[in-house]
Amino acid sequence: MFLPRIVKRMSPLLGSRMSLNACRFASTDLVRTEVDDKTGIAVVTMNRKPVNSLNLELLRELSSALDAVEKNKSRGMILASSLDTVFSAGLDITEMYKPDQARLKDFWTTLQEVWLKLFGSGFPTAAAINGHAPAGGCLLAMSCEYRVMRPNLTIGLNETQLGIVAPSWFMSTMENILPRREVELALTLGKMFSTEKAHEIGLVDEIVDTKEEALAKCTEFIQLFARVPREARALTKQSFRREALQKLDRDQDLQMFIYLVNQPQVQKGLGLYFESLKKK
Numbered sequence: 563m564f565l566p567r568i569v570k571r572m573s574p575l576l577g578s579r580m581s582l583n584a585c586r587f588a589s590t591d592l593v594r595t596e597v598d599d600k601t602g603i604a605v606v607t608m609n610r611k612p613v614n615s616l617n618l619e620l621l622r623e624l625s626s627a628l629d630a631v632e633k634n635k636s637r638g639m640i641l642a643s644s645l646d647t648v649f650s651a652g653l654d655i656t657e658m659y660k661p662d663q664a665r666l667k668d669f670w671t672t673l674q675e676v677w678l679k680l681f682g683s684g685f686p687t688a689a690a691i692n693g694h695a696p697a698g699g700c701l702l703a704m705s706c707e708y709r710v711m712r713p714n715l716t717i718g719l720n721e722t723q724l725g726i727v728a729p730s731w732f733m734s735t736m737e738n739i740l741p742r743r744e745v746e747l748a749l750t751l752g753k754m755f756s757t758e759k760a761h762e763i764g765l766v767d768e769i770v771d772t773k774e775e776a777l778a779k780c781t782e783f784i785q786l787f788a789r790v791p792r793e794a795r796a797l798t799k800q801s802f803r804r805e806a807l808q809k810l811d812r813d814q815d816l817q818m819f820i821y822l823v824n825q826p827q828v829q830k831g832l833g834l835y836f837e838s839l840k841k842k
């Protein structure tokens with residue numbers, strides 16, 4: 563259970579430029595939330611070693627962090643990772659391989675919830691992609707309004723490469739950013755883009771060398787909205803994203819997921835993939 567801890571502290575987060583700003587922290591082991599008092603922007607940092615794979619607990623805490631950002635009326639939110647080379651490895655394969663059925667249901671429902679809150683948030687969002695972002699990691703980054711990435715990393719929806727199918731709302735999220743044709747090709751190939759290619763096609767907005775620069779660029783993006791009335795901005799964003807949000811029929815999607823994940827050939831594929839990751 564996530565219990566936000568709100569305390570005043572000096573921010574170590576953005577280096578010397580921000581170090582005098584007092585921050586409110588609402589943190590757990592897996593997700594750290596820090597709100598800069600000067601900018602009013604919350605930085606939500608995923609912290610699940612070794613690769614921020616999204617298991618039920620991390621998803622629950624992300625969901626609670628999004629609630630806290632909304633409740634605190636933060637000016638915006640930056641999603642980041644505490645890890646040096648991975649933003650998020652996507653869904654935790656162990657949640658889907660030989661799963662406990664009740665937990666599997668909870669897992670998928672919580673993933674839906676995180677997406678609905680993040681993609682559908684009224685507040686401005688940006689992703690500081692300081693590491694690789696395959697599959698579910700790419701989904702989180704794409705659900706934000708702006709993406710800043712370090713060089714020589716990879717990002718994309720690679721599901722078909724794993725012999726699984728990206729749910730239609732993963733597809734809609736990519737379609738909110740890229741032209742349809744580009745999305746169809748990326749999805750059918752299960753394409754992982756380099757940072758540089760992702761920038762060229764518009765999947766990523768800026769490339770920077772360090773995490774600190776990524777956080778600073780995300781902050782600049784969110785500050786673009788400082789003079790835009792909050793409600794008007796939020797309703798415009800939500801209206802623009804409504805079609806994608808409404809297309810998700812949560813019950814039907816859950817049933818389809820449970821059915822497909824339990825198929826013997828999907829289980830076999832997930833098992834082989836998991837083994838290959840371990841042997842790497």
Ligand SMILES: CCCCC/C=C\CCC/C=C/CC(=O)SCCNC(=O)CCNC(=O)[C@H](O)C(C)(C)COP(=O)(O)OP(=O)(O)OC[C@H]1O[C@@H](n2cnc3c(N)ncnc32)[C@H](O)[C@@H]1OP(=O)(O)O
Nearest residue numbers: 615651652653654655694696697698726818819822839840
């Ligand atoms: C209606 C729906 C119908 C569809 C039904 C079927 C299925 C539904 C699911 C659909 C959606 C799926 C979305 C996903 O997100 S699936 C997950 C896809 N993720 C990946 O393919 C990424 C795999 N990982 C990597 O590529 C790399 O780990 C990396 C992220 C690039 C980082 O590389 P590196 O730093 O070199 O780290 P390692 O590879 O050595 O990994 C360290 C450690 O972590 C384990 N691990 C990695 N990724 C995962 C993961 N996703 N889940 C669980 N565990 C993972 C890896 O095995 C290593 O473990 P050990 O140290 O124990 O060996």
